[in-house]
Amino acid sequence: MPQTDVLIIGAGPTGLVLALWLTKLGIKVRIIDKTAEPGTTSRALAVQSRTLELYRQLDLADAVVAKGHQVPAVNLWVKGEPKAQISLAAMGSGLTPYPFLQIFPQDEHERLLIQRLGALGVAVERRTELIRFTEQENGVLARWRGPDGEEQDCDASYIVGCDGARSAVREAIGAGFPGGTYRQLFYVADVEASGAALNGQLHVDLDEADFVAVFPLAGEGRARLIGTVRDERAERADTLTFSDISNHAIGQMKVVIAKVNWFSTYHVHHRVTQHFRKGRAFLAGDAAHIHSPAGGQGMNTGIGDAINLAWKLAAVAAGRAPDSLLDSYEAERIGFARRLVATTDRAFSFATAEGRLADFVRTRVAPVVIPAAFAFEAVRRFAFRTVSQIMLNYREGPLSRGAAGSIHGGDRLPWAPIDGADNFASLNTMDWQVHVYGSANSALTAWCARQNVPLRAFAWRFEYERAGLARDALYLLRPDSYVALADTSGAPAVLDRYFADRRIRPGPPTTSA
DSSP: OOEEEEEEEOOSHHHHHHHHHHHHTTOOEEEEOSSSSOOSSOSOOEEOHHHHHHHGGGTOHHHHHHHSEEEOEEEEEETTEEEEEEEOTTTTTTTOSOOSEEEOOHHHHHHHHHHHHHHTTOOOBOSOEEEEEEEETTEEEEEEEOTTSOEEEEEEEEEEEOOOTTOHHHHHHTOOOOEEEOSSEEEEEEEEEESTTOSSSEEEEOSSSSOEEEEEOSSTTEEEEEEEEOSGGGGGTTTOOHHHHHHHHHHHHOOEEEEEEEEEEEOOEEEEOSOSEETTEEEOGGGTEEOOOTTSOHHHHHHHHHHHHHHHHHHHHTTSSOGGGGHHHHHHHHHHHHHHHHHHHHHHHHHTOOSHHHHHIIIIIHHHHHHHHHTSHHHHHHHHHHHHTTTOOOTTSTTOEEEETTEETTSBOOOOOBTTBOTTGGGGSOSOEEEEESOOOHHHHHHHHHHTOOEEEEOOOHHHHHTTOOTTOEEEEOTTSBEEEEESSOOHHHHHHHHHHHTOOOSOOOOOO
16 A cells, blocks of 8 residues: 655645655655646736745746736726826835835746656656545545556555645535635636736726736736726626736726737635644535635635645654644634635735726725825735735744844844845744844753754844844744744753643754755
8 A cells, every 4th residue: 555644635825835845854645636737827926025035945936937927006997097107116115135026927827836746756746636545543545546446555654645626635624614605606717818007017006996917927927917897797607707907907007919819717806714723634625614706815824724734744743743743734724714705805806896986986085195194104014915915924923932132032034134134044944043143152052063053143233133133143943944932042942842831853854855
């Protein structure tokens, strides 16, 4: 019987990133998907700054930036004319190495992930569908149907459902999927076009309750049109064609279509499962939470799930942490998913509200108020931190302890490059490490050497204080680069207590090249 450490169901971005992380950490994985080939149409487009930061650990960030497109501005259209523009160019300057909105379509994204996974010797097993699984004392026994129709069993230590909104894993563990479905029918079209809205910027039409936006892609004249319909056309999703909706984009935003590469429709739900874990089974990505595409958060949140879970699975599988560490996955991720679903639901409801008052607010008030608000740096910074997910933290999680300066356990480490010294450079590795901004005392230095935990010391500069860091404090960083412990004393005893309380053994992981 085939055996593996982790069996991953679903080869979208969430499952592929989970497989990459685990493989890099020396954990044996198998990843299956019932589709015959990777998707050729995609809905997700945005790769947020926090995802790019985390992708440095997979050596993916540079490739995504090179292959994608940076959006310099958002334009709001009313009555066939651009009425307002919001510059994105400087919104995140100084906050992250990636202070921009990156467009990299999911289909291209998946191909890149599959290529990198293949280079590590792991292939997606296609046309392979999970039938059932049962939990046993030391693992799970899964049965699937392969491309030849034959059924096969697989013994795995853990199973992770990354298999989307209709997750077979979620159904099997009975986690539920409460929420609802938007009545609007969404569409996406990959086009080659020209016109004022094909200038490399993002364009959104505010005229009607039926939302439509033009998202730029890499390459001249390439774009994705994403929108909704709610009238009688929404009742015939199977027969809806591009010609049924094209007058909106063509008429309102003066888009001249040269070629439609593909067109698809879909319904969107707003749901969060009740549990991200049951025993040795886990849910991640759309299998755990699904919501409107407002803000470009969905794919990024799934990738965040995968990275949060991967290092914990690796630690437990390697015998460096107890099974209880895996409980922190749900504790850290489910609250964010619930808030995200609620927030994107409000944003989408505003954008598609019907009625004269809603039209007035959308077409008269929003084009004036939104640019005026973004004239204030505090508003721009807050908006960027929120959408880019660099503000996401695990302060209330069971792995977070202490505070030093304005940085708490559970926070993302602030980016503070000074004179060419990038404090994020060491975060390319997937290990526990300690940062000190100032001087590390001899006892801490000896502890890190003895425990084989990398110590990174940065000569003190006032810019670190401005970033929220405390002088000579220790910051223990988790393998996913979030701050686990912040302590002003810099004493190694606090590290001993931290690891002893959680029964975690730090040290370098076994990594694949």
